[in-house]
Amino acid sequence: MSFTKDTLLFDLDGTLVDSAPDLALAVNDTLVQLNLSTYPESTIRCWVGNGAKVLIERALSGSATISANLDPALADKALDLFLTSYQNNLCIHSKLYDGVLSSLQTLKALGYKLAVVTNKPERFIEPILAGLNLTGLFEVLVGGDTLAQKKPDPSPLHFACQQMNVAIEQCLMIGDSRNDILAAKAAGTQSVGLTYGYNYGQPIADSNPEWVFDNFADLLNILEPVNS
């Protein structure tokens, strides 16, 4: 299967960047400051995907399912601590997945418009891209707090399209999480699911994206030069 699209919407965490080590450090730093027990990175990895607020609420609950008894004041305080801790340590251990930089450069050279649509707070996107040498590749950066809704809601995808003046049908969404695939389906466009990311420890194929790839560079096999 191949197709002609000219705009690529990329998820960030678990797709371009393995950010879980730094997210886990900030989560555990927060828990230590609150005199609560910490969790292994392998556990925290499975809590990433719905933005900072949900991540810290899962950590306070010790589970992917947020406790109904969670104290809202504690959750607010923990979120503040987490955001400060993460802000100060965005790119200590985070790294690009194999093939990301060269593939993005190739796709840009092939004529694609590139955008990031992440559930991560918007303020963190640019510093992380800068820390990993991805500055200047993307036309638009949409964060989890850019709009009132985040993925799996389709609004951030539509917003990215409006900013780039393209139709949603011209776009392909590329992500590691069911939130990316659900958002693409709700927006009415196709998606690629990458198997190496977070997705709550579940296979991304379960969400039925049009393509499933094990490596980021596999994208190059379906993307021909724009207007070729």
Ligand SMILES: O=C(O)COP(=O)(O)O
């Ligand atoms: O930070 C998160 O919870 C998820 O971010 P992502 O949408 O880039 O995967």
Ligand SMILES: [Mg+2]
């Ligand atoms: Mg992701």
